[in-house]
Amino acid sequence: MSKKVVILGGGVGGMSAAQELAERGFDVDVYERLEVLGGKARSIPVPDSATGGRKPLPGEHGFRFFPSFYRHIFHTMKRIPFGTNRRGVYDNLVETTHVMAAREGMTEISFPLYVPERLEDWEMLYRLLVKNEANIPRDEMLFFARKVLKFLTASQARRDEEYENITWWDFVEADGKSKEYVDFLAVGLTRDLVAMQAEISSSRTVARIYVQLMLGILQPWLHVDSILNRPTTEAWIDPWEAYLTQLGVTFHRGASLESFDYDPGAGRITGVQIAQGGASYRVEADYFVSALPVEAMAGKVSAEMAARDPMLATLDQLQTGWMNGILFFLRKDLDINHGHILYVDSPWALTSIFSQNFWEDVDLSEYGEGDVQGILSLCISDWNTPGVLYGKPAKECTAEEIKEEVWAQITARLNDTGTIFLDPADIITWFLSPTIEINAGEPTRNTEPLLLNTVGSLRYRPEASTQIENLFLASDYVRTTTDLATMESANEAARRAVNGILGREGWRLGLCRLYELEEPVIFKPARALDALRFKMGLPQLEYL
Template sequence: EYEKIGWWEFIGANNRSEEYQKLFGIGCTRSVVAAQARRASSKTIGDMFVQYFFNIAEPTVNADRVLNGPTNDVWLGPWLDYLRSRGVEYHLDSRVRSIELRGGLVRGVTVERDRTVVQEHADYYVAALPVEVMATLITDEMVRVDPSLANIFALSRNVGWMNGIQFYLSDDVPISRGHTIYLDSPWALTSISQRQFWPGVDLRRYGDGRIRGILSVDISDWDTPGLFGKPARQCTREEVKNEVWEQLKRSLNVTGTTLLSDDNLRDWFLDPDVNPILGTNSEPLLVNLVDTWRLRPTATTRIRNFFLASDYVQTFTDLATMEGANEAGRRAVNGILEACGVTASPCQIWNLHEPELLQAWRAHDLNRYRRGLPWEDTLMSLAMNALAAVQRGALALESSIRNGVGSAAHVEDLLSYLRTGESRSALLERLTSGRDEQAGGDLLRAFAALSRAGTPQSDALSTAAVDALASLSREVSGVRFVES
């Protein structure tokens, strides 16, 4: 149902203020996933933001994660070395020209390498290619065996531009502890100041040795005219740099404070995949438009030795991200294991999830829905209060762990409910009586208030809260607690 509704319609943007439209309509979609609010699938955008806000509320999850150093140094390079040590052979600077299908199976792949065309053969083939590249390789023979592959042609047109530019600074400018979305920027900019997340990186090893900060920026709208009157597609690389820098300055240099200044900019680098003059982009991004889920193929095709592993494949993640591509790869591996009859354990695949703490509310809401009753916000209010309490408690635990004081008492008190069978009321009474100075007061008083509400719904919710906290307290900030 939501797959067939545009995000703009779903949030009722036409009847809302300009500020509402900018934040929940335009800003959320084009800045984060390069989507168009009026055409983006409500299922995809809604799922993404529900998961994001749940992660914000979940004390043991970081909603915004980044690498702790340059991507090549801390991820791609070590990962490539590891895979090669496991026997994987990489042939770089190679281009797939065609896929040969015969007898319902892929028999070979034609590859151009070093101006030489070669034929590669294997037992199983995995196409880990972007959708616009894969569309050039689909043949009539492949479609006859698996008609769903024809949908890749349509999907290949549903791509947008979301490319980056980096600014290298003489003095570091942290800006914020995470990503920043510039809602009023004409080109839908997002940024992150990276030096603060790279504690072990000496930037003096890069460039001329005088770089002290790196500001990475994504440009998500290449079609709207900028401050100087031209869309990004029509700008030279130098003009793109000047426009983005000016948009950043106008957003950040406010109320008399100057965060970005021209004399602090030492150098810059624009994604080489983009050629604004020719209007080409060799790395566009798949956009989840309304009613396109049905067009997306699965990782396992009807061609028994041919599998797909890319972000356009149907996945729980349902978004053009590294996580979506990773899940597609896992699904492809599981397809190969099944096809060749290997009994090895399959790759684990995770669905999107909601906090266990809200299970009682979801069950209550489903029961009311089945009885034809309207939605009520009583339990939602209780649930959000409980979530806030859990978050405060987890922060207290984390602080105790880091300070080396009282962590055991916090955790042991909470786990005692599950381990000894102590009743919830007895546990709450003991922990709120003041006899145990190590108990988390704010957290447990919130549980006590919830328990004293005296309704079946609050009773179930407080039980779920204690259970959830006992579970989450076993691992806080990487510190693992083991029950005896």
């Protein structure tokens, strides 16, 4: 008889765990507090936007970003059927071709994400590398390269015990450096793409992800940066739900975890209390997988559970931050850059993409009132720095003020060289993610924040398999190789949780595949040498 597994949470972590378990014959039930699946990855239809039998405008929590190191997610997507796609949902990913850095009062810098084939692409690289239009002092560029090399030649033990306790800001010695060094190297990519704050984030985590992003750019035969070819729920979440349902997974929507029933004597969860539709009921299973976000799980851990596994007691020590989306639906189909635009010096750390440029098979006339031609999707990564119009951080602004601030910050960087790319007259409507709850007289709430890998926080992060015999964790706060609050990390955590269950069941074969982050093999001897030096208490060698 198949064993029963209850999964709490229907986001990427929960659905990934459900897929791995169901494909191996387990009886799986997923309980999700919302009426929709997908968690932070889901699309969010714009309320009251559909007319004439059309679909609602496709809002998002924030745009999806699939860099080349997302190997766990890609492996999962290839197994989710989608129409006639040979590789399932994975074939719905479309590669972006260029990244643009937009700065106020300066010409934008673009560079290709593939081996240049056109003259204009070679010109872009010439402007970036030879003319140095980023204006980063040469000596500072060399200094930063030394810092990256230092990380690449550091052993894992040194990274875990030394770099984990140094902020990225201090590691790259940003104090006293030029504004360009700070905007592009110390802060830029990390703040704009993954909402990491250089001043508080662990250099172990930031450097690791920075290296992966850079390696992706330096290996243009990979899909360095991909996005989906239609709204996320249509391209991925709905087909995923259909596939899991076909495998026998049962979904319970609008069902929230109230509490765990824990038996201290047996060291097991005997059941969970679920609230749904105004009623409360108990659910029993052989195994329980919590795919809840850290802030939700921390509040469900009882004193008895924490006594059994002290790592569960440290979850409230982990910090969260905000990275949420706002969309502008436009009358024009704009193609300013065929990929992400980083507003590297914007107070609110904005990043955008024109989604419709990648939706070749999507007829936008089927959405809203049928008049949308362009979709400008942005992420706000810094909610604490004052803006340029109202002098307030995003957390203290009304929704209208947020919209005005974002528009002002992006147009100050795109319309500043004489060409008006963005005209407010082209805005049909806009949409701020409803996960930002703004009520007059009350502090603004973010109902779906992100884990922040703050300096020294690794010691508070648990393994996927807890010390409670039948409780497993499948969320991005779990210790993973990916080590960042991303869909990739949630998927990897789910695989580790499932492998824990399989281990308890005595499986030795058929475990979930786990991937390591790849780093250049040329530095492997240096890392091995540093492992010995670290063990002997010796400092790291400098190679430049």
